[in-house]
Amino acid sequence: MIVTKNIHKYYGDVEVLKGVDLEIKKGEIVAIVGPSGAGKTTLLQILGTLDKPLKEQNFELSINNISLKNISDKALSQFRNQQVGFIFQFHQLLPEFTALENVCIPAFIAKKSKKEAETKAKELLDFLGLSHRIHHKPNELSGGEQQRVAVARALINNPSVILADEPSGNLDSSSAKNLHELFFKLRDEFGQTFVIVTHNNELANMVDRKLTMKDGKIIENVTLTRK
DSSP states (O other): OEEEEEEEEEETTEEEEEEEEEEEOTTOEEEEEOOTTSSHHHHHHHHTTSSOOOTTSOOEEEETTEEOSSOOHHHHHHHHHHHEEEEESSOOOOTTSOHHHHHHHHHHHTTOOHHHHHHHHHHHHHHTTOGGGTTOOGGGSOHHHHHHHHHHHHHTTOOSEEEEESTTTTSOHHHHHHHHHHHHHHHHHHOOEEEEEOOOHHHHTTSSEEEEEETTEEEEEEEOOOO
16 A cells, blocks of 8 residues: 655755655554654655655655555645645644535546536535534534544545544544544545554554654554454
8 A cells, every 4th residue: 555665854954754665555554653853744645745855865655555656746645635634733724714615625636527526525524424414614513623634634535545644633532532533534435445554542542553663763563453
C-alpha cells in the first residue's frame, strides 16, 4: 500500500527527516508517535504529497502501487484528490458551508456531478450518525460532530489511505474515544488504511502498529495486539 525508502527532508540547514524507510499494508491502522520536532508531521505531509522529499537522495515513495517520485505537479494534485484523505487536529471546515457542502468539496474538485457527490456525502454522513445535521454549518456543530464531518470529507472520493494529524487533539475525552473507535469501524467495514500522527497514548495503543520517531528517524516499530 505505502512504501517509502530513504526519505530525507531539510528545512534550511536543519535535517528534519534522516532516511526514513516505511511500509504500510492495506487495511492497517498505524500510529506515528514521538516528541515534538521528531519529524512526524513532516513525514505525514510527504506521504500525503503536500511536501516533497529531498530530490538529491535516491528515494522511493509509492502509494497503492503508484510511484510518486517523478510525477508532475498536476498529476500529483489529481492523485492527492483521488487517493488520499486528510483529517487534521482542527477540522478545517469552511464556516460558510453546511456539513453536506463541506463533505462534497473534494468530490466537486474531482469533477463529480452534484447529484453523485451529494448522494455519496449523505450516505457517509448517515453512516457517521450525522444525517440530522447535514444542513448545519460548522459553528452549529459540536467538536466531535465537526470532526466526523471532516472524516466524511476525507472519505468522499474513496481514497486509498487516510492520513490524520492529531485528529483527536482538539476533542474532549468522550469525543476522542468515539473518533478513535470510528477509525476501526471504517477499517473493519471498508478496509480503510490509516496513518495517524498522535500524542494520544490511548489511541496509539489501540492501533495495529506503532512507530516511534526521534530526531528524524523511526527508532521503534511495534506490532500491537488489540484486546
